[in-house]
Amino acid sequence: MDPFDSNNTEQANLPRNMIENSMFEEEPDVVDLAKDSTAFPAFPALDPDEVVYEPRSSRLLVRGLGENELDEEEEDYESSARLLGMSFMNRSSAHRPSSSPYTRQAPPRSCSRPSARTMVVCVLFLVIVASMTMVLYFLPGCTFTKSGCPKPNNTTPTEPVGPDFPWTKLRLPNSIQPLNYDLTLNPDLNTMTFTGRTVISMSVWHNTKRIVLHSAELNITKATFQIGDGKPSDVVVLEYKPRQQIAIKLAEELKEGQHCVLTLDYSASLSHTYDGFYNSSYTDKNGTKSVLAATQFEPLAARKAFPCFDEPAFKASFLIKISRKPDYIALSNMPLAKTTNITKDLVLDEFERSSVNMSTYLVAFIVAKFTCFQRNVSNTLVSVYSVPDKKEHTRYALDTASKLLQFYNTFFDIDYPLRKLDLVAIPDFLAGAMENWGLITFRETSLLVGNDSSPLEKQLVASVVAHELAHQWFGNLVTMSWWNDLWLNEGFATYMQYTSLQTEFPQLDIGNLFLGVRFRALAKDALNSSHAVSAQADTPEQVAEMFDSVSYEKGASILLMLNATLPKEQFRKGIIGYLNKFSGLNTVTEELWNSLTQAEVPPYHQNVSEMMHTWTLQKGFPLVTVSCKGDQVTLKQEHFLLTADNTTQTSSLWHIPVTYVNDSCSLDPECRQVFTLKSKSETLKLPGSVKWLKLNYKNTGFYIVHYGDEGWASLTEALTNNVTVLTHEDRASLIHDIFALSRLGCVSFRQVLYLLNYMTNETETAPLTEALLQLNTIYRLLDKRQEQRLVARMRTYILDHFGALMDSQTWEEEKSVSKQELRSALLGTACSLEETKCTEQAKDKFKQYIESNGTMRIPGDLQRVVYTVGAQTEEGWSALLQMYGHVTYDAEKRKIIQALASTQDTRRIVLILKGGLNGELFQPQELPLVISTVSGGFAGHLFAWDFVQENWDRLIEKFPVGSFAIQSIIKSTTSQFSTQAHLDQVQGFFTSLKERGSQMRSVQEALETIRLNQRWMDTILPTLRDWL
């Protein structure tokens, strides 16, 4: 899935995440907890049925569920308590469900016919025993063991399970394996309901008397069960709603090796949110409204469309039938097999049985009035579907997908396994795209572009298509066993999207984008609230939160680092070996490293597992400090944690492939030297002394470098004398690192400004956009703190350093993607700082645009700048709102939304926020974009925060707790706060939410960010006052 709102053109204007400490503990690695299940005798021993299902290759990650569940609840509670400044002694037992199976196990005590003294003794005794029990009870069984305590599961039910429900865990038992699903779905787009029949053929893996599977919001009307060739008989279905599970209990035990069939009839409403089987509508250019139904199942919503074993490791085949009206089409994962008439107004489409086994989250179906262009590519029929009005806009995606399909067929050395591949643009779709096997769904912006769309818009489409196509191998063919290893899907697809585009579409200049992605991943991972790439994820919220920058962007960054470290071809050879070995199966991270190690090219040997474990099993990344004395170079590593106080010091070490170049050879790849730093400090000897060293060549490594005062001074001097002494990636990397170090408190802000002095000679996109992004972040923080004098001086500083370049930008069509990126960042900044030349030009363009009634084309990369300036007057705003209804391109519509949301008029801010929430002005999918844009402005940022607080419940109805949309809303509304008062307010609000969101990682991240902002502002304000 691509959950990101990829509006890269605005990168330089977006606030970058910043960081502050919190007091959370390091996340230990996932370990085997099952073996500890006897530590608490009161807890019933696991029967074989109760070991949660893990496929054969994931033994290391088997999680038992026992006393440890409580530990985490305690630990979370403790963390929260500390976070909220609460006394840990005050914890109430009320947060523990009274029906907890553990409390029921307390042994009965009695004092028969007691005397008063005996009573006192008894009471005292009871208090002591109770206290000790409590202490022992709260201390995990592993407390006194040599290995200490692993982080436990958090799967204690929040509500008591009814006495009849035969299962007490979030993960399903592994006694039953589904083999095939026959699904029949009958959606009614008039009543927005559907009925369905699911026939599941299953195999018994362990003797059992129960079958447990998932179902959510389905009204099951009939259930029959059949063993082997026996007669089907009616069965009662039990439901436990809090965990979205249903179960049947059997009188006789099913025996290992038996086959059985469960048939379930049900009805349900089409979902009004963006997951499950949901309804959507759009209005065509004639004003006619059309409705459609589509699916989005990843990660946990297949259960909302059909009862199923909704975990990625339960792969099965699928045969899908859907009824529809004759003027609609139906699409599913597989090609259409046949169509039969049911009635005069209803036909039934039956699709081929899937030729490969699939995880449930990859199943998809759509009923809509779409049209397509299609083409045969290496035995696969590739089609791109859209609403009829936009059919012409699908050609670019068809060309791109065709080319990329051939690329991946060759690169992975395994042909795409299905006979067809559909790419479908859905008018109302929350994520960027979703990789359903054979039926990839997209937002319109991520798939549709016209001939005259800008290269930057085409770059976005190509990039999302490349990501989703890579998933057809990474994710679909070989799937992670559980969501803790989501990065195996997402990190890989993200890495492949950049690699494939660099090879197949060099004109799209994807390199800068990938560099920016790595910087963003570092920013998130420098927070204490970050998590390991392979992290524990048990509850639905935790699973949802795995779809974040760590899984995607850090995942891709460490793969880049690894590929740059291994001998040429080893990486690809290892990947091909891995895909072949696990084709159709599920895996864990370790298997990937094993395959990559096995592909070694002698005499070179690298234990990939040993190196990569340091990058995937611990959170964060290293700060490498380098110092030179003559030809002796000392390298040190420590955890780059922006909140490095005594309570959060960690002893983490990484295997870092440190690359370096020096003043005599710094540009060509051949100049690059590598040294693997494994311990805390090591020394290396150079062939001779050097004037300076630049580490992390082209920033392919996932670490930040500190050069010490002398080192920074030498590099600054070298750049001031000659900009081209380093590659543009290296220059961007220096700018990124020095700002990060300033936040850490390692370099003074004076040193930052000193380095930036060279910028007047800089012309390349990557270093310029990085510098602008960093300066914009400070500008916005000062602005929100109402430091008006400093804001004015910062404005002058930016215009002094970048003004000449801003002036030299053209306002006509520009072909180069890189130049578009730069122009958009420069003019976006200039106009937001109200630089006269920029605003005058933009006003002119806007006037011509409105007068032409939208027929005049403004270059895609400048649309946002022009519309935003235009939207600052009442007439301009109203004209733009009208224009919104007429514009066809979704990409342009989104820029209009951003412009409307950038208004500084408070009445209109309220109007747009409310209109977004009610779906009156825009589709609700755009609400996160509206909120984030409103938050960027001075007038709007407090409104946006109030709006989120007041409408929280409605927001989480649309965008579930933990979802990427909610993560983005929290981040955009809080990341510009930098005062104690705001910290208290944000903390107070999220604490009050309790189970409605307080436990989200993004909340911890928000609080850390505010603390960091606060500390950073306090540190740099004196320098800014002196130096600006």
Ligand SMILES: [Zn+2]
């Ligand atoms: Zn993805």
